[in-house]
Amino acid sequence: MQCSANGLQQYEGPDSGLLLAQALQKRTANSGDKFAVYLRLSMLDAKNRQNYHVDTAKYAVTVLCAELDGELYVFDNSDMILLLPDAEAAAVEVMTKRLRDLFSGLITLLPGTILESLCRWYDLTIQGDQFEDVCRPLTNSRDAVNARAAPPPASIKNAEPINPELLSRLERGLATIDVSSFLRRQPICKILPGLGTHPKHLASEIYVRVNDLRDTILPGVDLLENRWLFRHLTAGLDQRVLAAILENIQANLRTPISLNMNIKSVMSPEFTQLVRLLSPSQREKITIEIHCVDLIADPGAFRFVHAYLSNIGFELALDGTDLYSFPEFARHDVGFNYVKVGWNEALENDLALSDLQLLDRAVSQLGADKVILCHCGTPEALQFGHRVGVQYFQGRHIDEILSPESRRTN
Template identity: 30%
Template sequence: MSQQPTMQEQALLNHIKRLERSGDEHLAVQVHLSKLIAFKTLPECVNVAITMMKRVAKVHDASLFQLANEDIFLVYHRGCVAQIDETLGRLSRVLKEDPFFSDGPAAEQEFCSHFDFAGGYEDLVGRAEALLEEKVKADSALRHNGGRRAEKRPLSLAGLAAVEKAITQADLSTMTSRQPVCEVDEDGRPLVLFHELFTSISALTDTLLPDENVFADRWLFQYLTAQLDQRMLAWLGKNDDATLRHTFSLNINIASLLSPRFLEFDGQLDQKRRNTIILELQIHDVFADVTRYLFAREFLLDRGYRICLDGVNELSLPFVHRSDLGAELVKLQWSPNLRRQIEGKQGAPIRAAIERITAPRIIFTRCESDDAIELGHELGVCLFQGFFLDHLLKEKITREEAAERLGAALSRHRQMTAPAAAAASS
């Protein structure tokens, strides 16, 4: 039996209370899909996990609840515990490549919370009540913010037309951002090596279509970025910005590199200028059509451009062979969870991949804290990009000075909150 997705938390609590008298016959499990890191961002992966649980629930007449926090709660008869455990084991194996499971058995235990009506009924009710309270608070916050849902609907045909029109009419001089890629040595002071030029489609669509999700379909998003590539190439061909006279990188689709617009742009450059341009290609674009990439690679290298593979994360890193793909640089996405993975069971293949690629050729991107630089240095990486580097450059400080300022701010915060906490407890 499966409940409808509306107010599942209340339905779960009601169901548990109805089974109180016959509780000794039942067990429950909360599957924490919300704890996933990489797969949680892929709806199709979550749907497969939910389908696996729905099938076992249907076969064994268990009650399944899909919670607002993306977890699954299953209440089932004690007699089918072996079948339920088998499905949970299969689910963990299917999801094992998610970074959450980098801690091995400890993460697998944390992935599922088990409850026994016999002896643990109060804990089960407490968990259901806490989930309901969390849902009520979330709904209240949603109403307070005007009733707008966090989930956006997929981009409609009308929305697609509006975005395409906006791209053709956009003033790229006001939409184009520049983010530095820096070298950070042991002294902690960033040195700008080059800037990445990019125009954010998400920022454009947030203004035009705040309720539609341009990322819902990867290939539709790539189509829109290809349209933006054409405008960017035309703008670069006419622009005399001083920034463009030095080394810069440009994120671009492979199809755009083989378009008449790129050939026109290429024809306006001399060999010296081509040598200063780094073309960033998304790794999924490379593997989507390797034949096209290999042709584009030979063309670009012959013309003197440099290639950087972008969009690489800890899961795809072991499959990236930089030298075989003819790339000079690889961008690896840093995340707060990366250190735990490297120190866990996934550490060996990640370290081996970094060694194979050559650490000085890797750029840590999306760096939001000093830990990104510290971890990079431990691995031999010295190139970084992200908001933390932007902050260091803006404030003209080293990473050590930034850490000291943060520590001082946290100390002041603790000193201010301690008296209030003491008063509240008295």
């Protein structure tokens, strides 16, 4: 599968080895890339090589390469190779360090491996042969070997990326559609252990349910499966959501709200307009959620946005952590009012007693009043949260507790 966004081409699936072999063949013909980055997720133990970790790594690469042209190859063993024709060595070195930092302390490597081996960069002008040797297990399939001796098949050579066309259709649709009709509210509530405990409302996250938008603009396309497309989409979508909120500020701020935004959106003219129209007391009713990958990908931009939002009265939430990564983010508390932890039944089943104890300590260390367990779709999520000291919850099960007869699904 080939897709692209912001100049970065992604190749994923059974043809990845063949396509990488072709790219390396171009390099030997003096028309290839200057630098390469090898992210060896196959070195992670199985617990830390879930789809979540692979998706997070791909998402981080798109953030880090937002201004770069390049090619990303994703393999069946979860390894990733990034070829960069025009980047500077210093930028590649910084990106490699940040990719390592993404997993540092959050993962367990296979025995006998070290963190530096997880992600390395190569200067292909002087390390090209070494890099080809490293890649040989990925390119040494029968198809990849044949690709070195034959021109690329017409179906590959003439293939047009799917995403630019979809992206164009999405952007045209977003420019004309009434986003306000797609806005949803999902409550975040304090629920203490014990029978008969009634949820106490903290805030409501205002968001667009992407599947509803997809069914209107691009039915049959899984937007969430493609992080490249989804990230580009959310930048424009954030601004449309802000515009919809601005149209009826008083109604939208009757109770506290939470908005999930990327750093670029926070610096947009629409957000500046929202700030100007809000009184200090109204700003205190809004929590801005920032994804943890945005924090890691550009710490400088994050620090600026953190200071800016805090100084003008907004509360901040860190979004995107999971049951494994949350303890590390809790240990390095960087000043969020809340941290959102995604509950996942499959991950919970893999947790050892030591993992549960680590979660319990992390909640206590950060403060139970600062942790929100989200994506709670079943009663088991609530029970799990109470086991590790969580008091705030969000998800479909909470919706059902508050409105058991509602047929609308968030």
